[in-house]
Amino acid sequence: MADSPEEIQKSIRKYLWIGALLILFTIITVALSYVELPTHSLNILVGMIVATFKAALVALIFMHLNHERPLIYKVLAFTTVFALALFMLFIFTSGDPLVFEGF
Amino acid sequence: MDIPYTVSARPDTGLYNAKIGIWLFLASEVMLFGGLFSSYIFLRVGADYHWPVHELNVTLGFINTLVLIASSVTVVMAWASLKLRRIGQFKLYMLITVLCAGVFMVNKTFEYKAKFEHYAVKLTDGTYLTGHLPEGYEIKFGEVGDLTLTVQARTSAIDADPVDYVLPFLAGGEARFKTEDGSEIELNETTFADLREKALAKAATEGKNNAAIKLVPTSPLAFKAKPGKILGYNATTMTFRDGSIATGKLTDDSMVLEVDGVDTRSVPDAEKSLAWNAGYLGDAWKKAFVENRDHHLKAFEEKYGDRRDPKKSATLQKEAFFMHLHSATPEAGHGDDHGEKKAAAGAPAEHGDAHHAHHPVVKIDKKDIAFYSNFTPKLNTYYAIYFTLTGLHGLHVVAGALVLAYFLFMDGRRLRENPEHLANRVEVGGLFWHFVDLVWIFLFPLLYLL
Numbered sequence: 112m113a114d115s116p117e118e119i120q121k122s123i124r125k126y127l128w129i130g131a132l133l134i135l136f137t138i139i140t141v142a143l144s145y146v147e148l149p150t151h152s153l154n155i156l157v158g159m160i161v162a163t164f165k166a167a168l169v170a171l172i173f174m175h176l177n178h179e180r181p182l183i184y185k186v187l188a189f190t191t192v193f194a195l196a197l198f199m200l201f202i203f204t205s206g207d208p209l210v211f212e213g214f
Numbered sequence: 215m216d217i218p219y220t221v222s223a224r225p226d227t228g229l230y231n232a233k234i235g236i237w238l239f240l241a242s243e244v245m246l247f248g249g250l251f252s253s254y255i256f257l258r259v260g261a262d263y264h265w266p267v268h269e270l271n272v273t274l275g276f277i278n279t280l281v282l283i284a285s286s287v288t289v290v291m292a293w294a295s296l297k298l299r300r301i302g303q304f305k306l307y308m309l310i311t312v313l314c315a316g317v318f319m320v321n322k323t324f325e326y327k328a329k330f331e332h333y334a335v336k337l338t339d340g341t342y343l344t345g346h347l348p349e350g351y352e353i354k355f356g357e358v359g360d361l362t363l364t365v366q367a368r369t370s371a372i373d374a375d376p377v378d379y380v381l382p383f384l385a386g387g388e389a390r391f392k393t394e395d396g397s398e399i400e401l402n403e404t405t406f407a408d409l410r411e412k413a414l415a416k417a418a419t420e421g422k423n424n425a426a427i428k429l430v431p432t433s434p435l436a437f438k439a440k441p442g443k444i445l446g447y448n449a450t451t452m453t454f455r456d457g458s459i460a461t462g463k464l465t466d467d468s469m470v471l472e473v474d475g476v477d478t479r480s481v482p483d484a485e486k487s488l489a490w491n492a493g494y495l496g497d498a499w500k501k502a503f504v505e506n507r508d509h510h511l512k513a514f515e516e517k518y519g520d521r522r523d524p525k526k527s528a529t530l531q532k533e534a535f536f537m538h539l540h541s542a543t544p545e546a547g548h549g550d551d552h553g554e555k556k557a558a559a560g561a562p563a564e565h566g567d568a569h570h571a572h573h574p575v576v577k578i579d580k581k582d583i584a585f586y587s588n589f590t591p592k593l594n595t596y597y598a599i600y601f602t603l604t605g606l607h608g609l610h611v612v613a614g615a616l617v618l619a620y621f622l623f624m625d626g627r628r629l630r631e632n633p634e635h636l637a638n639r640v641e642v643g644g645l646f647w648h649f650v651d652l653v654w655i656f657l658f659p660l661l662y663l664l
Binding site for chain 2: 116122126127129130134137140144145147150155158159161162169170174180181182183186187189193198201
């Protein structure tokens with residue numbers, strides 16, 4: 112581990128700030144969900160962007176992915192690709208006889 | 215044998231082994247939850263009903279989000295404290311983390327319990343009434359004339375077993391019967407075995423594989439059972455799941471519901487919904503509904519004009535056509551204008567028994583009920599994926615909390631003798647804990663808000 116006591120000492124304040132930021136963005140997510148955007152799909156999109164940002168904060172700072180060894184990034188690269196493929200699978204339903212008219 | 219590289223990094227990977235292990239595990243966890251999130255997308259895109267938005271208790275979900283974020287901060291602080299050998303702080307942060315997990319699960323229990331006790335009744339015209347069943351829902355059957363048990367000589371899926379499938383539903387009267395040969399018995403395991411043996415012996419002489427035992431009650435007899443616990447019924451017979459048939463009279467199969475919501479979104483003309491029938495909610499509530507609906511439609515029209523199609527606004531549809539009832543009569547509640555605001559602060563009618571008295575109670579005819587269920591996976595695909603995702607996530611919370619609690623309470627020797635090893639363990643446990651938080655960051659908006 113490259114985490115020297117001095118660096119850990121410094122990161123403690125960072126952890127608290129990130130925690131505060133996460134709470135702030137949670138409040139923003141709740142508030143935004145009550146705002147009527149032109150379509151509900153847009154609400155979902157905005158909500159997911161905020162959630163992804165929050166998830167990135169957790170992964171990068173709390174899970175130390177901002178300074179990790181290359182091997183872990185290699186493993187996670189595969190995970191990311193396959194996870195995105197899973198999320199995109201629904202695109203194939205666009206040819207279904209059932210018509211999807213938006214949320 | 216000692217596991218190598220638990221403290222120091224392995225030269226070729228630059229990491230201690232447990233860290234590679236946890237990341238590989240988390241990678242597979244991403245696939246597990248990813249598959250379920252993918253299912254969520256499929257179910258939502260293919261839903262043929264109004265996908266619930268803001269239907270769960272947002273306040274409770276919000277509190278749980280804060281609790282998980284706080285625990286994520288404390289678990290990383292626990293690790294940092296241990297790295298700096300501040301043992302007291304490490305223990306404190308770890309304890310807070312475990313307590314947070316406890317708070318999360320307690321909240322989850324309240325949330326689940328409210329769902330189990332809350333019912334949705336789909337009427338035959340597509341209207342949904344939501345509410346509580348103060349008396350449960352049971353088919354009442356009385357004036358039992360006789361009870362016919364059909365026993366089988368060979369092993370059969372349906373074979374008379376009155377002790378397990380008939381007598382539990384006795385609701386008045388004693389299980390005393392007159393048999394065909396005129397003797398009087400109390401029906402129980404022993405007397406039934408006896409009856410069965412005699413009936414089958416007689417059937418064997420006639421070359422038959424089964425025999426019917428006819429019993430006539432000696433005193434007035436009644437049954438009551440949940441519809442799912444019996445095979446079926448009509449006006450004059452009730453068939454139990456062991457094939458036993460009672461003749462008599464159907465006393466009551468209507469459902470008493472304390473209504474806290476009327477959802478007319480699937481009805482072509484909301485004003486003609488069955489819910490407004492005289493025997494049900496009636497004209498007064500219909501008037502309140504129409505006022506509420508028109509109020510919301512007008513406000514929407516004023517705000518957006520032609521720019522938005524009211525039929526495409528899920529929020530408007532919900533506000534205008536899904537009325538929440540907060541009082542026993544519409545006058546007492548001043549319509550529903552304030553209802554939506556209350557609903558926004560937290561799902562109504564799920565705060566506890568105290569509120570139940572403030573709802574109209576209706577008696578719904580069986581013929582008007584198309585389907586009913588509590589808010590469980592049986593109701594619709596939303597609740598199916600809600601319970602699957604939050605249930606699996608809850609299991610992860612419990613598992614993570616157990617691991618972290620182990621490091622806190624059971625790993626004292628390692629803390630004294632090899633704190634650097636414990637720090638690595640805490641980091642690995644913490645990585646799992648952050649992952650659990652990360653999943654919730656997506657679950658909360660997807661299930662509660664959007």
